[in-house]
Amino acid sequence: MLEKMDLTKKMDKETYKAKMEELQAKLGELQRECKNLEIPVMIAFEGFDAAGKGSQIAELIQALDPRGFEVHAVKQESENERMHPFLWRFWTKTPENGRIAIYDSSWYRRVLVERFEKMMTKEQLGNAYTSICSFERQLADGGMAIIKIFLCVDQKEQKRRFKRLLKAKETAWRVTEADIKRNKNFDKYLAINEEMLQKTDTDYAPWTLVEATDRRFATVKIYTAVISALTASIESAKRRAAHPEVQLEAAEHYDRELQSSILSKADLTKTLTKEEYKKKLKELQGKIAVLHGEMYRRRIPLVLGFEGWDAGGKGGAIKRLTEKMDPRGYVVHPTASPNDIERKHHYLWRFWEAMPKAGHATIFDRTWYGRVMVERIEGFCSTQEWQRAYKEINDMESDLVNSGAVVLKFWLQIDKDEQEKRFKERQANPEKQWKITDEDWRNREKWDQYEEAVDEMLIRTSTPKAPWIVVEGNCKYYARIKVLQSVVDALEKRLKK
């Protein structure tokens, strides 16, 4: 794609001024419209060193209301960022609905500079492309406008610019040895960029290639591309609003009898006596404390998700699990319905935010699986959205595992009678009354629907690398021990590697 570009393109001052006046007014107007329609926008700037990313961003924001955008300079990963999957820092920096985020170099750094520096294996490179495409598709499916700008100059022009920068003390520091190295090996670096462009030039997140030899020309082209992309996003947001996705009638053809009945097969008669429980608990908690320390030392992150019926015993199990763990090394993350800020982001955003850094553990009390349970059942999202979510969730967990994490998901299973018993106990006990609400009783009425959704979820998202563990929970002692034992087994297995 790059070799065909005509890098002699330029624009005279008068044309530039005339065009810019109109373009700036238009862009300002579109920003306001995006805000009203709650469209989030990401604009990524990539391209060769000294092609002018910084100054073009400075030009672009001239037209923007500063209360509505942020600029992220993407340099080498910080220590904290390095301790997460590489997309973590971009997930957490996705703009909220109605806002614009601009990236001076972006998530493509991974497959460009870092690849050039041979900082990754072939397998990691393949995974990085898969992750990037999945990242962009998920955001685009969620309504994000994604604009990707690639600034192009040739080897000579780049060298000329470096020389000019090096001449003055005030600018010389901007040219690094790595820059010079890439200029010398321009063809090699060009080939890496070319492959990147080809692999990631999609209809939902297309590249705009910009001839950047002449700064005025490049500015006008970038403005035009951004205006065109925002106009398209606004049109399609209006179309979506006029014809919203719906719960498909087809979904009703589902026949409960035909699903694997995972939950109903769980053997809820499994029990432990109090003595067995106490003995086991002590032993396992001791092991977990040691293993947790070892995970910290070896910098392995741990993600544990807890789901289950209301009153299924999640809280109790989490409490026993963490009792002897070093509190500096784990966080328990309770998940409620999304707050105002969370609601303005992709549904996975708040979970990405909470993912542990290397060596730490995050324990989620309720998780991202809400998408395919409560949101599905209550119609908080469309059929298309929850059906898409299985793959989105598998992709997220796969990113976590690929970055070294241990990921386990627990379903705490009890039967309907046991739930009723526990609900009533809670109501009768003044100290526990806060734990039981009308909503719990309403959810209980939808038991069958939940069972259907959970069975489907368990099938579609239990993977060898991030398995679901169904915990037979009628006996709390049994359940807690099974959770602890499963964690011990998984950690021991991982630490043997």
Added chain:
Amino acid sequence: MLEKMDLTKKMDKETYKAKMEELQAKLGELQRECKNLEIPVMIAFEGFDAAGKGSQIAELIQALDPRGFEVHAVKQESENERMHPFLWRFWTKTPENGRIAIYDSSWYRRVLVERFEKMMTKEQLGNAYTSICSFERQLADGGMAIIKIFLCVDQKEQKRRFKRLLKAKETAWRVTEADIKRNKNFDKYLAINEEMLQKTDTDYAPWTLVEATDRRFATVKIYTAVISALTASIESAKRRAAHPEVQLEAAEHYDRELQSSILSKADLTKTLTKEEYKKKLKELQGKIAVLHGEMYRRRIPLVLGFEGWDAGGKGGAIKRLTEKMDPRGYVVHPTASPNDIERKHHYLWRFWEAMPKAGHATIFDRTWYGRVMVERIEGFCSTQEWQRAYKEINDMESDLVNSGAVVLKFWLQIDKDEQEKRFKERQANPEKQWKITDEDWRNREKWDQYEEAVDEMLIRTSTPKAPWIVVEGNCKYYARIKVLQSVVDALEKRLKK
């Protein structure tokens, strides 16, 4: 996904009979509706050996009008199939609009059996997944209903079935050594299947996992899945018909001045004298004859695409190119507007059909690039469709190159005056009058629109592995020699590998 399946599921005869009566009637009705709405349907059956793919297909077609479906048994590739990219045989077997194609084992064979037999490298495996996902996405975007059924039995049940088959002479032949081997290494083969399911379980082509221990249960589940998928496709076809995709207003923001002006930069003063031409022609034709033979011997396929302005000299260049080539080793494939049958398929289908087998050459006089030129300009497809096409086309060419082919694309460039001169010559010459039609004059009026579309196409689809070569064509001698020289260079380079 597989480990969570409950393989004890079964269904008694009475329930089965009652359900099937209703399901068969419903499926028949949906088939008729798909026919009316011109929805094409692909149903792929995968799963463990002896899980009952064959008999389940036999059950499924009971409900179908035999005039509306075909069944493809997918075995090891035939010699002819092996000489094409692995998806070629599936592209060419995609059903036409309104018809159902059923595959007894499918395009997944590549990443299952063939992978298990270690018939491919890691890189080929990665490419195969990319190709499969692109294949399904392209077809789904084009309106195909894709239903993927995975039949599951466990190792014990499989062994039991093999034993039963082996007992009787009439059925013993159906159990191969490879089957036995996969049964013995069940866990290893299971892991391969698990990875495949996870990588390809998408919203546009989801898997239905079927517990296949009990045949009745499996049949009912398959019927239900097919009915549910067809209902969803029908709903969404109706939605699309009610709210068709359109040419976006946003596309109008495009500013011609801001594009790389590749065509207008072509130096059309380049010429050759008749003497130079004759000498060069003889030399290059000789080389091509030899290289073509060598390509045949080494089984390397060659794909050449010719595009250019009307009267740009495509025909003349192709004639000189092929003059000394062995006619048994090449085909010239003229591309007109699609005929009735072609119109009932994906727009790339007819080009896949025509792709050369290993060692052969296909020369396309006009190509799949019509999608982003004439179809874009005349509004024969929506903005979304032609914008999507760049990636679809790059993916197709990438499949060809990955399977070993040499792919070159020529744009024959002339200026507007030269075209007028040639049009008038044609009109004046009784022998050439057939070459010029009113449509040529009408297209000429859209010169600027075409130039814009072509410049964008050249940027977006010229890749190092499948480059565009712009041929300066005002002087026919020069143009023909440049075409021949480019082919010679590319073949020599490839044969050196």
